[in-house]
Ligand code: SAT
């Protein structure tokens with residue numbers, strides 16, 4: 001095959017001349033093509049068949065043990081002006097980066113097949129959707145991209161109609177961490193990734209395109225590309241509010257997006273609808289509200305911890321037609337990870353399971369599955385205009401200080417709340433786990449430009465006629481003195497979402513505090529929960545002293561963005577710091 005779009009054909013020819021593959025395959029996205037790829041990977045050992053009776057259409061992929069997560073220190077944003085990448089990104093000059101990458105790509109596909117993957121991020125007919133083409137030498141990447149995006153002939157047709165697309169070039173290379181780079185050229189709508197086959201580094205439609213490149217595009221085009229799940233909450237009257245929520249990787253976005261209401265809520269008729277679990281593109285509609293689409297078509301979810309107790313919807317979703325990466329296997333060849341019943345016999349590296357080697361499944365082991373397989377999948381996920389967002393939620397892992405929920409007073413305060421977000425690090429990226437770091441809007445690894453400009457862009461949505469979502473902050477991860485979580489989380493998080501919707505609808509009054517509005521006594525419905533009074537008080541307490549220190553730390557953090565930090569954000573920080581001082585004195 002080939003393309004009638006000259007710019008696409010020329011780029012494919014150029015890449016082929018550089019990488020010198022034995023064969024070129026243009027992906028059409030058909031079932032036959034997928035089956036053939038799977039056959040081939042079963043033969044090469046890239047995929048291992050799992051128990052087809054319990055898990056029809058499910059396969060296991062074992063990655064190289066040194067290639068199991070995103071590599072933030074090897075991920076670069078290559079803008080002409082270093083300032084534009086900001087202190088939140090690693091930067092390299094475009095000339096240097098291209099030279100470095102093209103040397104790695106030189107001849108790297110010799111003897112192999114080069115796959116050309118046209119894909120669309122978002123419903124294929126949506127004006128909010130954007131297209132790209134990924135060139136890769138990895139059949140595993142092709143199979144995953146088919147699930148995670150609208151991939152194939154329809155996407156190619158849209159690209160040929162529109163004439164523009166994001167160019168992504170990927171090779172697994174030698175999987176040598178010393179020869180691994182993920183480079184973004186936002187000004188050229190180009191991505192070059194070499195030396196890793198792992199999701200976020202290799203499925204270029206996901207973090208590279210839909211967040212880093214898209215956030216850069218969104219800034220000039222007046223929209224937002226965010227690291228957020230999208231969930232619809234339907235009340236017993238049949239009214240649905242859509243909520244977009246930002247949490248860092250591996251902090252429960254998939255679980256919140258697929259939440260199962262607590263027993264009493266279910267009996268009353270509450271329902272939850274999953275629109276997306278990781279990425280959200282939003283833009284103002286004609287009525288002034290923000291409308292959101294999920295640019296993805298599948299879930300690339302964290303396996304460990306996924307169980308009947310935590311996320312039964314996810315378990316149902318992944319019972320068939322799923323690719324598992326780096327999970328363990330049971331004696332009867334079923335996929336296994338920590339949190340599931342049963343026992344592993346083989347660990348994620350294919351060794352006989354030995355607890356002395358650590359967890360059986362890699363902590364960042366993943367499943368790739370079509371979104372439509374989720375029992376709570378929302379048909380509105382295919383709505384080309386997107387869904388209207390009533391509330392935006394920010395949250396992270398904060399073992400102390402930060403209350404279960406609070407609401408920002410207005411949009412500018414909400415932007416500060418998002419900017420000030422902090423969370424303990426997780427296994428989704430290489431490096432230390434459990435260290436508190438600021439992760440503004442959960443976009444620290446993904447904002448494709450200077451955070452100062454990014455905050456300014458967020459603030460710019462507050463203009464006459466705008467009917468913006470209310471902004472909240474949550475913390476499901478508060479711990480008691482004994483180190484145990486104080487809040488049950490999972491399905492019970494609906495109790496907190498209900499309070500938010502009550503705030504949006506003007507039904508809940510809340511209690512004003514210097515840091516924002518918290519539920520007043522009795523507003524959170526806690527019936528059926530075995531929480532004592534002290535725990536509830538701790539969960540909703542605002543410790544003025546502790547928050548004063550936090551505000552000082554936030555102030556220091558904001559200063560790190562220098563001149564590009566919007567004054568308005570600094571003013572918000574000072575306003576709250578002052579209010580805390582006054583409250584402390586009182
Ligand atoms: O590796 S991904 O970036 O795709 C998943 C994540 O870390 O959020």
Ligand code: MN
Pocket residue numbers: 227248249250278
């Ligand atoms: Mn993510």
